[in-house]
Amino acid sequence: MVQVLPGRDAAARDAGQPPGPAVRGGGAALTILETRGIGKTFGSVLALREVSMSVAAGQVLCVLGDNGAGKSTLIKILSGVHRHDAGTYLVDGQEVSFASPREALDRGIATVYQDLAMIPLMSVWRNFFLGSEPRKGLGFDVAKARRVAREELRAMGIDIRDVDQPVGTLSGGERQSVAIARAVHFGARVLILDEPTSALGVKQAGVVLRYIARARDRGLGVVFITHNPHHAFPVGDRFLLLNRGTSMGEYGKDDITAQELTALMAGGAELEELAHELRRE
Amino acid sequence: MVQVLPGRDAAARDAGQPPGPAVRGGGAALTILETRGIGKTFGSVLALREVSMSVAAGQVLCVLGDNGAGKSTLIKILSGVHRHDAGTYLVDGQEVSFASPREALDRGIATVYQDLAMIPLMSVWRNFFLGSEPRKGLGFDVAKARRVAREELRAMGIDIRDVDQPVGTLSGGERQSVAIARAVHFGARVLILDEPTSALGVKQAGVVLRYIARARDRGLGVVFITHNPHHAFPVGDRFLLLNRGTSMGEYGKDDITAQELTALMAGGAELEELAHELRRE
Amino acid sequence: MTVAADERVARVGLARRLLIRPELGAVVGLVVVFVFFAAQSPVFRSPDGIANWLDPAATLGIMAVAVALLMIGGEFDLSAGVLTGTSGLILVTLATRFGLNVWLAMLVGLVVALAVGLANGLVVTRTRLPSFIVTLGTFLMLQGVNLGVTKAITGTVQVSGLRRAEGFEVANAVFAGTIDVGGTSFRVAIVWWIAVTAVATWVLMRSRAGNWIFAVGGNEQAARAVGVPAARTKIALFMTTAFAAWLVGSILALRYTSVQANIGIGQEFIYIIAAVIGGCLLTGGYGSAIGAAIGAVIFGMADKGIVFLGWDADWFKFFLGAMLLLATLANRLVRRYAEEVRH
Amino acid sequence: MTVAADERVARVGLARRLLIRPELGAVVGLVVVFVFFAAQSPVFRSPDGIANWLDPAATLGIMAVAVALLMIGGEFDLSAGVLTGTSGLILVTLATRFGLNVWLAMLVGLVVALAVGLANGLVVTRTRLPSFIVTLGTFLMLQGVNLGVTKAITGTVQVSGLRRAEGFEVANAVFAGTIDVGGTSFRVAIVWWIAVTAVATWVLMRSRAGNWIFAVGGNEQAARAVGVPAARTKIALFMTTAFAAWLVGSILALRYTSVQANIGIGQEFIYIIAAVIGGCLLTGGYGSAIGAAIGAVIFGMADKGIVFLGWDADWFKFFLGAMLLLATLANRLVRRYAEEVRH
Amino acid sequence: SSSGAGGQQSAAPPASSAAPQGSGASFAVITHGAPGDSFWDVVKNGAEAAGKQYGVQVTYQGDGDPAKQSQLIDQAVSEKVDGIVVSMANPDALKEAIGKAVTAKIPVVTINSGADFSKQFGAITHVGQSEDVAGRGAGEQLKAAGVTKLLCVIHEAGNVGLDQRCKGAEQTLGGTVERLQVDVSNLADVTSKVTAKLQSDQQVNGVLALNPAIAVAARDAIKDAGSQAKLATFDLSADVVAAINDGEVLFAVDQQQYLQGYLPITFLNLYKSNLNTVGGGLPVNTGPGFVTKDNASQVAKLAEAGTR
C-alpha cells in the first residue's frame, strides 16, 4: 500500500486545485488538459474513481502508482481510447469526450501506449507514420517515410538495421523506441508517455528523458508515467499519485524531495534496504 | 556503444572460461546451463554470435546489454523457443538442442519471456497453470488452481480482484506479475527471467528481487535480464555483457563495482549527470 | 480481504453476471427465434413440431460442437461435411456390396475418418499452412474420392440397400432410432448430441486438454512457450472433428439406408455458422461447446420455422439470412449490455 | 554507417531477398502448376489454350484482388459471389423488362452494389459482429432477393434477351469483348483484371489508404489508437469488394446476355481460396494484390488443366484438391527457405 | 418432336378461368430440386397454378439432400396437410418418411423419378418421366444426328438426376459418353472448361447440357473452340429457344415438367373431394417431348412465361 505522508496530501490537494501555472522559459503556462473527478468502470471493475489532474504547457506531470492503480486507464481517457463515464475532461478549458484517438490527435495530443503499440506484421517505417502518412501527390511519400523513420530512430540511439523489417521481429526495447520516436515526432501540444522507458537500456532511457525535457522546453505539456523514481524526479514538475484507482494527491516538485518520492512509490521499502536484505541469505 | 573497461574484458574472459564455481550456502555449485560460442541467425539478421556463458546452481547470472543486443534471443535459445544454429548448448554437461520449450521445462528450466507471455482471452488462473495443470482424477483441479493462483499473486503484492478476469484486461504490471509468479511456482532448477521488473512498481520489483534471492538460496540457477543497474547489482553474482549480438565478457561480482556496472550499462553517461542536464533548460 | 469486499468491484446483478458467459448470450438468440416462430405457428410449438426441428438440429449440433472445439483451438476444418459422406459411403458400401456386418463396416468407417483427421492435423502442424487451405484440399480430394469410388463400385452416384445388411436392426436402433416421450417420438440422435455436448463441455472447462485448447487458439506461440503440446492438441482436435463426422455420417446412413456421393458438401460452413452464432470467435481462443449446440438449434429452428410458416420457398434464404443476423445481433446486444465496454 | 555495412546483417542473395515478398512465393506455385500441365498438354500451352484458361482466371482474379484487400484489412465478404449475380440481374432486368439503356442499367446496378457494400461495412463496424456472420446474412438475403425478385418479375428463374437492349453493342465490346493478340482472341476481361490488380497494388503499397488497410487488419485497436479511421477504411474495403462484384457481374451478364438467379453462389469461397493461395493471411494484416491475382491464375490453371489432360471427371475434385495443396505447399516451402525461421 | 405443344398447353389455363372450388385443402410439394433450379421451377409454377385454380393451398419446398427432403416430408406430416407430392430421386432414403405420411392417412403422389417404388411405398399414383428415360430419348436423337462421342456436362457433381440423364443417353447413343464437371454458378468457368475439353479432344462431336444456362455457355464454348460439335440440352429458356431457332442448339429435351406439378395437385384435389385415383397404380407419363426447330417458335412464349 502506498503510505501517504500525513498533512502533505491535503495540502497538495488544496494547492493543486486549480494548479498554479508553472512559469518556465519566460512564457506564462496555460493549462492544456484538465480532468475533474473523472472515473471509468469496465463492467464490474471500477478502474478509476474521482481523479482530478491538469497539465500546463511547458510542464511535466508524472503519474505514479502501484501496478493496477489506474494509470494507463487515465492515459487512455486522456488520449481518446476510452470514454470516461464520470467527471469532466477539459481540453483548453473546453469540455470534451473523445469518440476516438483521432480526435485527440487532431487536438495535438500524441500518446505512447503501454500495450497498444504496433502492428507486428508491418514494417518499421509504415508503423512510424501510421495515421499521419506524409503525402506526395495522391500517394504516400514512401522515400521520405523511410528516411525520416531511420533518422528519428538513429537520433534515439536505436540503430535499426533495416526499416523494412517487420516490427514484430524487433526486440522489446527497439519496438518501444519506435513508438516513442513516433509520438515525439508527431506530438504537437501534449505528449503522453505510458512507461516509455520500461524496456529501454540505460542509455536509451536517458535519451527519452532528454526528449521529455526538450519537449517541455518547447512548451509542450507532458504526461509521463514511470515506476522508476530515478526517471521521474529529474524531469517531473508535478507528481500525481494514484492508488487503487483513486488519487492520493498531486505534489509540486518543491513540495517533495526525491527521497520522499521514492518512499511514496515503494510504499516505505527502500531499495537500499532491500539490497542489504538480498545479500544476507 | 558500450565502452568496455580496457584490460578487464580479457581478464574476465580468462577467468570465466570455465567459470569458477561460486560456493554459496555451503553446497558445491554445479554448472547447470552452459553455452559455448552459441549463435543464431534470423534470415539475414545475425542476432547472436559466439556467446559463451554458464550458470551454476545457487548462482544469479545477470545478462546486460543495450536494446537489441540479443539478450532475449539468448534466453529463447536457453529455454527451447529457438534452436541455436552455431556453437553448443550444454545442460548438466550434456549437449542438447531443444525442439520445444516443453523439453526445457521437463529439465526444470522455467522462463518468464519478455514478449511471449500470456493468452489474453484466458482467465488468470488458467494462464497461471497453463501447461502444468494440477490433476484431479481425470480432470483439472479447478478449485486448487484458482486458490493457488490467487495466493501466489497475493504473495507478490498483486491483489487481483478476480482470478477469473481475462488476462487481457489486466494492467501491464499485473500481467507481468502473473508470468513471474508462474515461473517461480514451477521453477525447479533454473529460473530465467527476461526483464521481469520492467513494468513493475517499486514495491513489486522489490518482491521479485527477493524472489530471485530466495530461489538462489534454494539452490536454483537464475538468469536475470534487466536494464536497471539498481536491480542487477544487489542480486547478481556474475554479469554477462552483450553488445550488438556478441559477448563483451563475463564479470564476477568482485571484479566490478556498482559504479562500473552502471557505467558499462549506460555507455558512459551517468544518470546523475543527466539529471543536471535535464534541469538546465 | 475477500474478493467480494474489494472496493474496486462494483456490485453487479446476477443476471448480468450470467449473461457474460458466451453460451448464455446465445440463449437469448434462441429465445428470440423460438418466440418468433412459436407465436405464429402452433405446429412449431407442438411436441411433433419440436421433434421435427430438433432432429436436424441434433446432427448439426454434434458437428457444430466438434467444430467449435477446433475453432477455439484456432483451426478450421472444411473437410468435415464431406467426411460425413465418406463415412456413410464406406458403411453402406462395405455392408451392401462386400457383405460386411454393419458394426464392422462402421468400425472401418471410423478408422478411415480418424485417419483423415490425423492427416489433416499432421499436415497443418507440420507445414504450418493455414488449416483453411489444408482442409480445403482434403475437402476437394474427399469429394473426388467419394464420387470416383462410388461410381467405380456401383456405377451410379449413390449406394443403397443398407436395410438388408446384417446387424442393421440394432445399429439402426442405437444410432437412428426414435424414443417416445409423451407420445411424440424424438430421434435418438438428440441423445447423442446431448452426450457429445456434455463431454465437450467437460473437456473444455474441467480438463487439462481444455486449457490447452483455449491456449493454442488464443496464442499458439505463448502456449508452446509454457510447454503446451500444441501440435498434439491440434491433431487431437482434428481427429475429434473427424470422429464427429463419422458419428453423424453413420447416423444418417443408418437412418436413410442409402448415401449419395455428394452428401455433406456445403455443410462445413453450416457447422462453422452454428459455432459462430453460438459465440465462438473465428480467430480462435474463445467460445463454448454449449454455445455451439445452441447455435445449431437456432439454425435448425430458423431453417424449419420458415417452412412451418409457409413462406414462399423462393424467399426462404432471405428470411433465413435475416433470422440469423437478428439472432446473432440479439446475442451481441445482450452480451454488450452485460459487459459494457469490455472487449 | 550505411545499412549494407552493418556487421549484424548476413549477406543474402538477391534471389532469397526477392522470394520473401508474398507474391513471389505465389509465383513459384504458378510456375510449378504451369510446367506440370504444359509439359503434358500441348493445347494447354498453345495461345488458344492460354486464352482459354486466362478467361475465367480474369473474372476470378478481379474478385480475388478485391477480396484480398478486404482480407488484408481483416474482414471477409461472403456476399461477394451472390452480389455478382445481383448486379447482373439488375442490369438485364432493367434493360430488357423496363427498357432502360444498358449504361443506365449498369449505373443502377453499381449504385445497388455499392449500397450493399456500404450496408455490410456499416453493420460490421457498428455492431462489431464478425464480418463472416454479417456477410453470411447478406449472402443468404441476397440469394433470396435474387430468386424472389426474378421470379416475381419474369415468372422464371432467369432473365435474358440483353442482346436486343439499347446500348448493348458498345457496352459488350468494352466489358465482354475480345482483343486479338497474334491471331488469338483474348477476352477483354483480362485487361480489366490487370488494371484492377495494378490499382490495388498501388493503393496497398503507395497510398495512405494502403497503410491503413494493413494496419486495421494487423491490429485494429492499435491502428485506431494512432488515429487511423478504422471504420471508414473497412467500409471502403467492403465497397471496393462490392464494386468488383458489380464489375464482374456486368462483364458476365453482357457476355452471356442472360443471368440465372442462382449465379455466383459458392463463388465467394473460391475468391478467398485464390487470395489465400496468393499468400494472404486469413487472420488479416498480410498479403498482396498481385499475389491474389496470381492465386486466381493458379486456381484457373489447375481447374482447366485437369480438363485438358482429360482425366476422369469423377475424380476431378480430387486432382483439384491435390493440385491446390501442392501449389500452396510449394509457395510455403520457398518462402520458408527464403526467410528461414522468421515467422 | 412429338410433344404436341399446343394440346398440352390447354391443361394450364390462367388461374382465373375456372371458378375455384375453395376446398381449403393444403398440399405440400417436396422435391429434390435445389431452389432456383430451372427445371424444378417450372414444376413449382405448375403446382402453384393448379393450386390457384382449385382454390387450394400449395406449398413448394425442395432440397437435393435426401435427408433434408425427408425432414421436409416429416414436417408436412406434422402439419397434417391434405396431400403430399414428392419426387423420389433416392427412394431408399425417403421410404421411412413417406411411410409415416401413409400411416397418417395422408395421400401421397410421387413425381418425376421413383416410379418403380411408388406403389410399393403406398403412393396413390406416380406422375412423371424418370430422368433416365429422358436421357435415353436424348441419346436416341443425338445418335440420329450422327453423334459418336458425346460430352455430358454435369453441373452438380453427385446429383442423382443428372447422373441418370447422362447414363440414359449413354445407353442409347451407342458411342462413347464422356462426363465433364462444371460449376453452374460461374458461367465463364463453364465456357472455358467445355472449350478446354473440345480443344483437347477433337473427337467429341456432341455436347449434352443438362440445364439451359449451361447450354448457352456451351454454345459459346463450341464457337470459341471452333468445333463442329452438335449441342443438345435439357429444359428450356428463352435463350435456348432462340438458339434452337438459330440452329445453334439441335433440340431441347422437354419433360413437360409443368405437368409434374400441375397434375399431382389436380389428382390430390380430386382424391380429396371425390376419392378418385388415376392410372390404377401405373405411372402417368409426361414426356419426354423434344423442342426442335420445328416447334421452337410455338413454345418460345411459354418458356419465357415459365410454364415450359
Ligand SMILES: Nc1ncnc2c1ncn2[C@@H]1O[C@H](COP(=O)(O)OP(=O)(O)OP(=O)(O)O)[C@@H](O)[C@H]1O
Ligand atoms: N478492459 C478492462 N476490463 C476490465 N478491467 C480492466 C480493463 N482495463 C483495465 N482494467 C483493470 O483496471 C485496473 C487499472 O488498470 P491500469 O491498466 O490502468 O493500471 P496501471 O496503473 O496502468 O498499472 P501498471 O502499472 O501495471 O501498468 C487494473 O486492475 C485492471 O485489471
Ligand SMILES: Nc1ncnc2c1ncn2[C@@H]1O[C@H](COP(=O)(O)OP(=O)(O)OP(=O)(O)O)[C@@H](O)[C@H]1O
Ligand atoms: N524473429 C526475428 N526475425 C528477425 N530479427 C529478429 C528476430 N528476433 C529478434 N531479431 C533481431 O535480433 C536482435 C536481438 O533481439 P533481442 O530481442 O534478442 O534483443 P534484446 O537484447 O532482448 O533487446 P531488448 O533489451 O530491447 O529486449 C534485434 O535487433 C532484433 O531486431
Ligand SMILES: [Mg+2]
Ligand atoms: Mg499501465
Ligand SMILES: [Mg+2]
Ligand atoms: Mg529483449
